[in-house]
Amino acid sequence: MLTGSKTTFKVRQMVPDVKDRMLSHSGLHTRGREMFGLCCLPGECVLQRAVLVRKKLSAKEGGGWLSGTLFCTHFRVAFVPQDSPKPDDNADPVLLGDHDVALASIEKVVAVGPSRTKLVTPNSSLKFTPEELVLYCRDLRVICFLFDRLTPETQAVEITYTIAKTYQPLKPGTVLSFQNAALGSIEMKQFLSNRRRDPDMNWFESLSDWEQELERVGATGWRVSSVNDRFEMSTSLSRFNVVPQKVLDTELKKTFAHFNEGRIPHWCWRHPRGSDLLRMASFQNNIYHEKDDIRNLELVLFGVQQVCVVVDLGEEMPSTTDIQLAHTRLRALCLGDISASVSVPDDKWLSTLEGTHWLDYIRCCLRKSGEVACLLRGGHLTVVLQEPEDRDMNCVVSSLVQVMCDPHCRTVAGFQALIQKEWIMAGHRFLSRINYHRDSDKEEAPLFLLFLDCVWQLWAQFPSRFQLSGDYLLALHDSLHVPLFSSFLANCQRERSRRSQHLAQSYTPVNGLRELPRGSPQEPCDPPLPPVWDWALQYSSQRRARFTQPVTQPASPPPLLNGNLNTNLDPHRHVDGMAGSVFLLSRGSFSSPSNLLPWRSSAGSASYRKSHRRAPSAEMLPALERLLRACSLSEAGPEPHEPLLPLLLGPCVKVWRDCYLRGALHAQAFTHPMPSSMLHPVDQLSWEVQQLREKLSQASSTSSSSCSSSSSSPTSSRTSSTPHIKLEARCTDSNLNQNANNGTFLFPSSRSTSHQPPPAPRGNAQTTASIKATSRPPTSIANPQPRPTGRDGAKHTFLFGHQPNNRPVQRYIPAPHAKPPRSRSSSSGGSSGIHGNNLQ
């Protein structure tokens, strides 16, 4: 079997046994060709189809059943609802529709007959006509299709066979053929290569990206070093690293050898109060420390601060094996198994859940991150996360700390940048940990899923502090199980960039890419893999509109002067650049063991140690403890940089029901199910608000008097764009506020007004803007109204790199905006973006 192909002919060869049944393929035609109502990707073949199928909808989708047609292509199982709108021929291809499943994310196919159920494998044969088809997915979804009695029996049987034969349970080698099936066609390649990246998100790929981040958080005393540009110093670190300004590249080079895998302490983030967060691997102990080295090491470690706290994540945190085991157990518990009749009795469910330890591990990560956040909050410290390899738990904790402390990281763009920075660029071994190729079973561990769950816990406890929504986290969770995205298909930046280099010169054979099973030498190249952040590839605009929710903006942007809130420096700070005291935070207490820094304990630097270690430690320790303790006592007002400290007691850490329990067949109707015929009150109300605003603006524009400057809701100036754009305007605006400390502040408001349709006088818009800036109460959590400072028109691409439907700016929504219920959320759901089940 060929593992990959460029043209559809090869695809045919790939699945020879279904070749005859291939109903159509659109590869020879233009892309986006429609087949029986299914909008195919270029090169995608419909292998089988069954009519009059009903799909069971999850509670989130409204429950009940949706009838339509079921397709199996060589890339996905697609379901097209009966009354779905005609696909637009000019629309960009979407890899997966709302009701589709990628073949690669299917784990098991089960056919349910009148009296029995059968696990269908490629080799098995069915002795009955299935009434139901159940697809168990790797992302814990369970998708259930019901065949009508009017469905031709052959279709029911055949499509079951076809899915079972093509879904290809992941094994070494099948991933590439799956990628080829999805992205292999020339049209897709072209399409993908022409796709623009999301410009509003920091990708951390270039030097300037890193500098931008330094500027954003106002970190002074740091510089971006490109000493690892060719990955000579450390193969797993990213190309650019942030190091103290004081250290020259030549000096820096000497430090790499002192750390495991050359992962020297590198800067992650600066707290507004001036503390820095760093991460590093463990020290190489068996190395001789020269005096020059020691100076450099200390410089690198302490950064710009005098006090350094090393947080050891090695032994206290669950090991990767623990996490993997817990997740396996959790999966088994939540998914249930239709083929294995053993199930947990209901009255033992909770204790079984406890027995998985998954929640314990979440608690543990959150606790540790909370400790670090409290430390950072104290100011003027360098907190260094240390883990033997610096590639697993360090990612979790460092990114969680930032989610807790930095409101920017709770926006979609900021969160994506965070993952880009702390996971993708920092070299989390996604490929091995996810184990797409089934060749590293021992290394498999869902650390990223653990992280997502931790973020969800934070989100569930403080929903109003996040711009991103539960739907977004869920989408990210699911994307991890589709092996199509470059973000997750490499272990470090080096591998990723080698791959793209190789793509650029596509006719040279691949060398040394051990993670990619190579096809035949003639095989020109792998398909270009998109980043996961290109959400438009996977999710419809309706779904994407739910990724965000309006957030409360702090009344005024935090007064960050150079990112340094704290102006009263400790009086006893050392002037000497060399000195510094080091503490170890371990199990919730501080200590300064003598062997913490190997060079200090070594004989060579004994004199150094004497002079500097003891004295400061004694006086600093209580202060540090107070930092941790004081955090809980302070009246944590809604100050933006107060860390979100999650409650971790038993009842507070919950199961991510929307994710883990959505699939379990028996548990479909969990939280606030919403019939599709009904709007959530939030939606309805926001719809009403919108209508009223329009009326108001209509009234104010027809009347000559501009009496709309009531301070209570300064919205009249902005009511006339379509909801879609409104959403974006809002998001853009929130981003603006977040970026306020960036230096790249403010767009001239004349620019924003110039794009407006002119219901309100121009000057009025500005006054309302100023009113808003000063007197806006911080309580308006759910205000979907756009900010007057928003930029629109020119900048529609804030959220999702590419916006397919650049609708013209409408003045007013026509009142009889009658739409079928399925597509309604593009207008009203999108405008609020909040849905009840986000808030359960």
Place this chain on the structure above:
Amino acid sequence: MLSLGSSGGKQPAKPSFVSYVTPEEINSEKESPKKEKLPALLPGEVVFCSANPVLKYTQDEFSQRGVFGTLVCTNFRISFVSDEAQTEDTSQHFKNKLYGQNDIPLMCVDHIYGGYDDKKKLITGPQLKNKYPSKIIIHCKDLRVFQYCLTFTDEKDAKKIFQGIVHHCLESKSLKCVFAFSYSANNAEMQRKWRTVMFDSTDDWVQEMKRTKGNCRLVTENQAFELFQRLPQYFIVPAAVTDEDFQTAKKFSGKGLPIWCWSHHSGCALFKTATVPLMQEDTVSQNYMDRMLNAVAQNHLYSVKTEDLGDTLPSLQEVQLSYSKFKQFFLIDNSTDFWVSDVKWFSSLENTGWLDIIRQCLQKALEVVECLEKENTNVLIMEEEGSDLCCVISSLVQLMLDPFYRTLTGLQSLIQKEWVTGGHNFQDRCNHLHHKDKEHLQAPVFLLFLECVWQLLQQHSPAFQFSETYLTVLSDSVHVPVFSTFLFNSIQQRVSMLTAESPHTQRGPLSCPTVWDWSVQFDCRSQEFFINPVYTEKLRVDKTTKKSHRPKHTRQLSLPSSAFKTPPKKGFFKEETDSLKKMLRGKRLSRWMLSPDASPQGSSREFYEAWQRRPLDYHGVLLPQLEGPAVRVWMQRYLRWIPEVQIFGGGAVALTSRLAELQGEVQDLLRRLERQGRGPYLHDRPPPPPYPAATSPTLQLTSQSHLLRSSVRLSSSFPFISVRNWSFKPVIPTSVPQGLSFTDPDNIADKEDEYSETISLV
């Protein structure tokens, strides 16, 4: 090193603690003129004793933080009035008019513990004449915990107040001493806002039967309780029950008489009864039972299924035991206990079995629903008393089948019908009077019902008009001795008590307010919290056809055929469709009363799945989820007083406040439109969304919106607590629980070594 609070008390004054007054300071303070503040007394309330100063701990025992004030015991409550100037509680939006945050109605006291030095001892009676504890710990039935320190109090006062409290809370007393009989508020006009059907007149019953299209016989002969003491004045029996049967039934004091609960639109009905002790050779009782069953069967299609709840559901003792174990996890004297229990939270909750009892009740109700809805057979549920679990099951069945009962008035009418009129022994089950000999009768049956309703509410939130808060308040109101609703064992007792009282008061028959008169407890604003913001009302257009139940018929036809394919299962219900003749033989009869062993799980599984296949209709049949993760802990009720688990901006509050805010904005915009002089806009609210919405949400949060907007961040215990009580535990729990969570016991020993090491380093 950092440590948990357990060692916190040993450390001297932490800078961050609010300074705590030392005993020396007390002495000087006592010189000042003694000003005993009394709480605002209710009409009819009498102060028994009081003591000042008493220290009330606001946190746990270790943090030693407290407020001085006066502890007062009246005939209604134990009250604590702080010495500090009472700042107007602006934060408290949800205020009970009868008793405040620091008041405990006497009936609400669950247990009293005395703190002697370091020991805690349960006080069971006034046996300690001379020795009085230095500390009183009161556990309330609404799960609050109060701790009062008496060490600063005058010895005489302390003794007095302690004995007073113990006496009035723990000693058995007569019903007439209950505060409701002294309470004489001018509640002449009952608030008619909700229009609860009281089921105290024939008219109510006739209406109810009309509404459900039942065709049974209304019995009016019991008006003065001549026939049956236990039964209400009016009740409904199958039409086939004759007057002669009443004479027979009189011998069994009304037991065995099938009392009509509710009629399904298909004609079949639900009946409940108390079991008649059946002896093999006792032909009288057997014949009587046969007649009764026959009568039930004749109601519709000559079919009946019986279900003895005593056999299949846990006994009341088990319920009581389980609940008393369960509540211990939430009655915490100090948060340290709570932190320790944290690690084993889930399994310890599960081990109490309370959640499983809830599940069993829901399961049983589900089975009854299946009989009525799918098989259209009459169902007779029976139980020894016929007024405990029967009430739970019959009310749940009606909630699941009848959308009317999912409204606020509906639920109140249902409780009135099944529980109050139905003769649930509230007095004994709650042991309101603290009779020692009735302690074994105590069982939280009504709470169990509310728990089940909460589970339904949680799972199908938009189907219910009332909110979680309403249920919580209702569960609290059981223990407020002002209302007559939950005070009596039967209607007969109620009537006789209330009328017997009248000569003394000389004001005509005593009129105790019913609990449904919510204005006694809450003002209008607070009452708005009772309404579920996401409730979807049925459209007006549909309301005309609602009562005809026609939609249900069509829905039934649309059931997937697979649901009917299976042969009639052998449920634990005994099929008695056409074998009534055989049944009449006594030998069979007794066998028939035993429920055959069958797997109840499997029986309703299919029915449930068939129901699930249909689109969810909030105004149709509603079935509960019963799986492990679906049955949850009623967080609001159980965790609302525990500061450690309060989340800011979390929980359902976020949704409510968001809704309120949007609503406020709508109104704001409307007002502005109005101000612009465009008259038409005022009445011309935007048309409902153009989507084919079958339902529209109720938008009744009008004044709440203002209130919710005014407070910046609400805790998840809102509305019971809106401002967080600060805990003195570090927010980030450190070493101890974590170490327990996933290290072996062996490692703990090692770790302790490490601790000592670190300390020495420090």
